[in-house]
Amino acid sequence: MTYMIHGATGAQGAPVVAAVTAAGKPVTALTRNSGVVVEGARVLAVDYSSAADLADAYRGAEGVFVHLPVAPEKDCLAFARNIVAAVREARPGRVVFSTSGGLVRADGEGGRDASAESAVAVLVAGLADSGVSHAVIEPRFYLENLLLPNVIAGVREEGVLRYALPSGFRASWASHLDIADVAAVLFERTDVTGVVSVGQYPAVSGEDLAEAFGTRLARTVTYEATDPHVFFAPLAPMLGEEATAAIADRYQALSTQPDHSITAERAAQTLLGVTPRTASQWLADIDL
Structure with a gap:
């Protein structure tokens, strides 16, 4: 069983690949383009545009790391719905989602604004409703x-x-390196669910x-x-x-x-000791 890391060659995903492989776990690097080489990982070309392709990638995975790209909100909404559909169908062992700066409201929904139809909100709510073990990493800057x-x-x-x-x-403030550290721990700490805030x-x-x-x-x-x-x-x-x-x-x-x-209550320092x-x-x- 492997750990699927989205954006594996990018600023957010690459440190997660490094952290998970350093922990001795098998990694599949998910990239938009085929032909790239990711040290220590198998590479699979798949993106967020196809729920069916995502489900094929997630099926049998021990864990999946997800974050939404910087893109128009309408595109991110479509990506979020595809991810949720794929998780519900494939049922990987664990999903860790980084909001990339989007906030999760006190009622459990998330978004860069107050709209329940934001991409972050759709993904957070969809994961919560999926029945799949998951956690949400919530950084600020x-x-x-x-x-x-x-x-x-x-x-x-x-x-x-x-x-x-x-x-x-x-x-x-937090580094991409901090997000990677927290993601690697959250793959192990399946007892920790919901929102984990990361930052100073x-x-x-x-x-x-x-x-x-x-x-x-x-x-x-x-x-x-x-x-x-x-x-x-x-x-x-x-x-x-x-x-x-x-x-x-x-x-x-x-x-x-x-x-x-x-807040101290939801901080990685408190929940994970990171x-x-x-x-x-x-x-x-x-x-x-």
Whole structure:
């Protein structure tokens, strides 16, 4: 029996492949394109567009790691429904779903907004209704966002960390490496179900992140808040106008909140004993 990892060559899936293979488990890397090589894993070309293909991939699997791509919401809704249909048919041993920053509401439904018809909500509710063992990883912001060219260039060349959050705004940042660590544990800890929030607790500010960069690079780095629509505009050629605007709108809405912190009750630190990296630890791990 194997562990199916979606997006196995991407920023989110690749660390999960590494973490699960390091634990000595057989891995099947699920990719959109055939012909790629993933170290330590069998490769299977399958994507979210066909529920039947997904069911064929999931059948007999010990575990499946799922996350939705950055795409227009209507596409993600279709993908979520296909995943749910495939899980119900194939009934893998365990499903671990990362919301990729989407939040799960207190009533158990999830989404990047309040709509019960969001893709995250459909997938969370569908997994809960499937009867298949599952857990939902709920991060807030990814530290890897700070490696975007328009961010890291400012740090290196000007000593300024620019990001689309207000000064002093505290958030629970996590690395893709942290998500992978938690996913690997959740495949083992089938007693843990529902939402597991992943991120730094207490939450940290942009100024705290700038200080971590400054210490690592041995220079002064300050933080500068940037309008979300200006900040994310350079991503439009890669992500598309609709997806980019949706990300910027989400950040704009979050900026009106007091913070974007996980709670101690649902934190990986509490439920699993897994503590996410600090910004300083993450910078050392990626050898910036």
